[in-house]
Amino acid sequence: MIPGSFEYHHPGSLDEAIALLSSLGDDAKVLSGGQSLIPMMKLRLAEPAHLIDINGLTDLEYIKESDGYLTIGALTREADLDRSDVIGKKYAVIHDTAHVIADPQVRNLATIGGNLAHGDPANDHPATMLALRAEVVATGPNGPRTIPIDDFFIGPLTTALAPNEILTELRIPAPTQGSGGAYLKLERKVGDFAIAGVAAVVTLDGSGNCTLAGIGLTNVGPTPLRATAAEKFLLGKPLSDDNIAEGGRMAGEASQPTSDHRGSAEYKRAMVKEMTIRALKKAKARAEGEQ
Ligand SMILES: Cc1cc2nc3c(=O)[nH]c(=O)nc-3n(C[C@H](O)[C@H](O)[C@H](O)COP(=O)(O)OP(=O)(O)OC[C@H]3O[C@@H](n4cnc5c(N)ncnc54)[C@H](O)[C@@H]3O)c2cc1C
Numbered sequence: 001m002i003p004g005s006f007e008y009h010h011p012g013s014l015d016e017a018i019a020l021l022s023s024l025g026d027d028a029k030v031l032s033g034g035q036s037l038i039p040m041m042k043l044r045l046a047e048p049a050h051l052i053d054i055n056g057l058t059d060l061e062y063i064k065e066s067d068g069y070l071t072i073g074a075l076t077r078e079a080d081l082d083r084s085d086v087i088g089k090k091y092a093v094i095h096d097t098a099h100v101i102a103d104p105q106v107r108n109l110a111t112i113g114g115n116l117a118h119g120d121p122a123n124d125h126p127a128t129m130l131a132l133r134a135e136v137v138a139t140g141p142n143g144p145r146t147i148p149i150d151d152f153f154i155g156p157l158t159t160a161l162a163p164n165e166i167l168t169e170l171r172i173p174a175p176t177q178g179s180g181g182a183y184l185k186l187e188r189k190v191g192d193f194a195i196a197g198v199a200a201v202v203t204l205d206g207s208g209n210c211t212l213a214g215i216g217l218t219n220v221g222p223t224p225l226r227a228t229a230a231e232k233f234l235l236g237k238p239l240s241d242d243n244i245a246e247g248g249r250m251a252g253e254a255s256q257p258t259s260d261h262r263g264s265a266e267y268k269r270a271m272v273k274e275m276t277i278r279a280l281k282k283a284k285a286r287a288e289g290e291q
Helices: 014-027 037-042 078-083 085-090 092-099 104-109 112-117 125-131 228-234 241-254 265-287
Strands: 007-009 028-031 050-053 063-066 069-073 135-140 143-148 153-155 166-173 179-187 194-204 210-218
Touching: 014 028, 014 050, 014 135, 014 166, 028 037, 063 085, 078 092, 078 104, 078 112, 085 092, 092 125, 092 179, 092 194, 112 125, 112 166, 125 179, 125 194, 125 210, 143 166, 179 210, 179 265, 194 265, 210 228, 210 241, 210 265, 228 241, 241 265
Parallel strands: 007 050, 028 050
Antiparallel strands: 063 069, 069 166, 135 143, 135 166, 179 194, 194 210
């Protein structure tokens, strides 16, 4: 449980951090909260020769609303998302998600940027960001670029970030009137990774018809998944029990679970179906004004 030796760097600016990443190449890793990277190093699943600790870049810690977006700095801790008024009042699905990640000790250190950059399909934020149609801002030697969340997760523990890029910000379109969302996670015990998780986001028009649907799935595929067919099915329809049940069935079909110590593939698929139904019902109730 002792990591390999490494050289520690503590840059004072984003430019300095990117310059270090560019010069050190594949031998270097960014260190944020360390809640995934340090365990991997202790298990010798990761053996970077250089750690670039970005915890000094405190201007990457923020939660702001501007120009029709919620923007979250990459170094924002789970505990800050959990406590944020704006997240609690307007982005309940993000609040739900942060609240069920690990335990309070981990949440005090773990960052939203690290949660996404790690590219682990078992992590909880990716499904929520898929449902919300977020954008990822990655900053490298040529400045920032924006990556749509659908293009971000490439494979297990692999993202669209270049080796010399730092994930600096998440951009989430502000919800319009009649929007609601929910994240539900099935876990063996509190603090564990998900057996399966579902993020659901909906917008309803004045007649109760669904004008936007987002459904993201956790830990039931090689990457976080979007249940695209279920989203399309719900569009333009009222969120009746029957339509929600069909959406749940389609989300179960879209999942690609494998059997492991958390359950059989069949069980997980059935849980995706049921949790999608429950998440859609909760999202609908919130869209209709339930706090
Ligand atoms: C006991 C325990 C339980 C856990 N349970 C859960 C859980 O229930 N749900 C869940 O989602 N996660 C869980 N995790 C995993 C962990 O909380 C997340 O992966 C965490 O949010 C990672 O963020 P971090 O800031 O700690 O990242 P780090 O560990 O610092 O980094 C993770 C990876 O991302 C890269 N990275 C980090 N920040 C950036 C950046 N800004 N730009 C580019 N690359 C970057 C690092 O180089 C590394 O490869 C758990 C971890 C532990 C230890």
